[in-house]
Amino acid sequence: MENSNVYEKPVTLKNILKFAVPTIVMTVFMSFYTMVDGLFVSNLIGTNALSAINLTAPVIQLVTAISTMLATGGSAVIMKKMGEQKTDEAKADFTFLILVNVIVGIVMCVVGYLAMNHIFAGMNLSADVEGYCMEYLSRYLVFTVPILLMNNFTLYMIASEKANLSLICSVMGGVLNMVLDYVFIAGFDMGISGAAIATGLGYSVTAVVGLFVFSRKKSLLHFKKPVFRFKVLASAATNGCSEMATALVTGIITMMFNWTMLYYVGEDGVAAVTIIMYVLMFASSLYTGYSYGVAPMLSFYYGERSLNEGNIQTHEKLKKLVALSMKVIAVISVVTVAASFMLTRPLVSVFARPDNPVYDLAVTGNRICTVALFFIGFNIFASGMFTALSNGVVSAILAFSRSFVFMLITMIALPIILGVNGIWLATPVAELMALVLSGFMFFKYRKRYGY
Numbered sequence: 545m546e547n548s549n550v551y552e553k554p555v556t557l558k559n560i561l562k563f564a565v566p567t568i569v570m571t572v573f574m575s576f577y578t579m580v581d582g583l584f585v586s587n588l589i590g591t592n593a594l595s596a597i598n599l600t601a602p603v604i605q606l607v608t609a610i611s612t613m614l615a616t617g618g619s620a621v622i623m624k625k626m627g628e629q630k631t632d633e634a635k636a637d638f639t640f641l642i643l644v645n646v647i648v649g650i651v652m653c654v655v656g657y658l659a660m661n662h663i664f665a666g667m668n669l670s671a672d673v674e675g676y677c678m679e680y681l682s683r684y685l686v687f688t689v690p691i692l693l694m695n696n697f698t699l700y701m702i703a704s705e706k707a708n709l710s711l712i713c714s715v716m717g718g719v720l721n722m723v724l725d726y727v728f729i730a731g732f733d734m735g736i737s738g739a740a741i742a743t744g745l746g747y748s749v750t751a752v753v754g755l756f757v758f759s760r761k762k763s764l765l766h767f768k769k770p771v772f773r774f775k776v777l778a779s780a781a782t783n784g785c786s787e788m789a790t791a792l793v794t795g796i797i798t799m800m801f802n803w804t805m806l807y808y809v810g811e812d813g814v815a816a817v818t819i820i821m822y823v824l825m826f827a828s829s830l831y832t833g834y835s836y837g838v839a840p841m842l843s844f845y846y847g848e849r850s851l852n853e854g855n856i857q858t859h860e861k862l863k864k865l866v867a868l869s870m871k872v873i874a875v876i877s878v879v880t881v882a883a884s885f886m887l888t889r890p891l892v893s894v895f896a897r898p899d900n901p902v903y904d905l906a907v908t909g910n911r912i913c914t915v916a917l918f919f920i921g922f923n924i925f926a927s928g929m930f931t932a933l934s935n936g937v938v939s940a941i942l943a944f945s946r947s948f949v950f951m952l953i954t955m956i957a958l959p960i961i962l963g964v965n966g967i968w969l970a971t972p973v974a975e976l977m978a979l980v981l982s983g984f985m986f987f988k989y990r991k992r993y994g995y
Contacts, residue, residue: 551627551844555864560872564837566707570698570714571833572826579822580718584725585739586895589676591815591902593736594895596676598818601798603663603681607652607688609788611695614645616839617784619699620932621776622765623840626703627847632768638700640770641780642758645696649689656685668806680736687744690751697754703840704764709757713750721746783936797951801967804955808964809905816905819895820913824920824971827880831873831921835928838869842932849994866929866995873921884914905964912968919975926982933993938985946978953977 553559586594618641625634664677694717701710721742728738758766798821805813845862884891888910896902923946930939951974958966958973 551841551848555841555861555868557868557872560838560841560865560868563707563841564834564872566711567702567837568830568833570707570711571829571836573711573714573718574698575826575829579826580722580725580742582818582822583894584729585736586815588729589735591812591896591900592670592673593676594818595814596673596680596736597739598798598814598821599664599669599673599677599802600681600684602796603656604684605798607656607691608695610648610652611645611692613784613788614641614648614692614780615696615699615784616836616928616931617780617782617936618696619703619840620783620843620934621779622700623703623843624847624934626764627844633771635765635768636771637773637776638758638765639767640772640776642693642696642767643770644777645692646689649692653685653688656688657682660685676736680740683737683740684744686741687747690744690748693751693754694747694749697750697758699836699839700765701754701757702836706757706763707837709753710750713753717746717749720749779934783931783934783939785936785940797947797955800952800955804959804967808959808967812902813905813964815896815902816909819892819902819906820909820968822895823884823891823910824913824916827884827917828920828924830876830880831924832928834869834872834876834921835925838865839928839932841865842929843934846933846993862993863995869925869929870922873925877918877921881914881917884917885911888914908965909968912965913971915972916975919972919979923975923978923982926986929995930985930989935989938989942978942982942985945981946974950974950977 582594582597585597618638622634622638622641625631625637660678660681663681664674669677698710698714701707701713724742724745725739728734728742729736732738734741757763760766798817801817802814805817809816842862842865845865849862888907892903892906892910896906923942927939927942927946930936930942951970954970954974954977955967958969960966962969
């Protein structure tokens with residue numbers, strides 16, 4: 545079958561990058577969505593509005609968490625079935641999971657509106673910042689269903705050997721977001737509402753294109769009469785729970801960062817945290833993109849290996865893919881750390897002028913947090929690899945420990961000892977602790993999966 549040729553080719557660095565590079569570029573562009581909002585908001589409205597975007601992040605992360613769980617977990621389940629030659633069953637399950645996303649999106653949108661008035665109570669925010677928060681979130685929630693579909697269609701396009709199309713959609717969405725940000729904020733004077741609507745419309749590009757693409761029977765995956773299989777939904781949720789945990793607790797940790805900064809520095813500190821998160825998010829998108837790109841290959845080779853237990857060649861594919869991936873991530877880590885150190889001031893100056901108190905806070909924080917980029921890539925890949933191998937439990941342990949347990953420990957302990965610098969050090973120390981755990985799990989399960 546022509547669409548499955550990529551899975552039949554030899555596992556070489558060239559073939560892996562052909563599959564993964566479009567996904568890397570795509571996730572980088574996706575990271576621009578929020579960054580572009582921050583750029584226009586901070587320069588055209590002010591740093592108070594920038595703080596508001598970060599304060600709404602925990603709610604937005606909840607939407608992302610659910611869609612990421614269904615997307616990554618569902619992709620692993622479905623591509624494993626494709627590797628086992630259960631194509632019709634995989635297509636029916638794919639359609640079923642997309643319908644689940646639509647229903648979940650509608651429910652989350654309604655609940656979000658009902659709970660919105662209570663979300664920011666008790667934070668002791670200024671009237672301006674609280675008003676910005678309500679305004680941004682109320683517009684963003686309108687696009688809950690397109691956001692869930694975008695996250696799912698992005699991964700399913702990659703799995704269907706349409707990574708280039710996924711990339712094009714992301715670029716188009718990113719460009720649309722940038723243009724509309726300027727038009728809505730500067731042209732129509734819509735303020736922070738314009739930023740939220742621009743982001744939502746940018747996300748909608750992939751959702752709309754995906755509906756057309758997967759309606760065509762020529763696609764490796766396409767819509768078919770769905771079959772309700774609770775086991776499939778449970779497997780998708782279990783396999784994707786680590787990615788959900790990562791997104792969910794990221795929101796919780798963001799909240800902790802905000803509260804800690806409000807305590808030590810005030811609203812300027814929240815704006816500084818926002819800028820640094822943009823830089824880390826941009827760098828992390830390289831690792832996430834690579835992990836998303838190779839995940840269908842890992843799942844397919846694992847399914848193929850299960851189907852052909854005695855075939856040494858199928859065992860070697862998985863082993864070689866993991867080994868080459870480690871080398872790729874090591875190279876990306878070194879490059880991103882060097883770039884972040886050298887470009888700290890120019891990056892921060894895009895969001896805050898040197899005479900703004902936020903500037904010095906963000907410069908210091910970014911230089912300390914950059915150390916985390918040595919470890920983040922390996923942790924992201926380890927969690928994604930176990931998800932692709934249908935071991936959602938290990939993946940969840942890694943993701944939850946990294947994103948919540950270790951961050952909670954460092955966020956509580958280090959600021960007490962070191963003050964504001966302790967807040968910045970929390971991320972590198974937590975990522976280092978997570979790296980130790982990832983290495984332990986990696987070697988523990990090496991024989992079981994044959995990588």
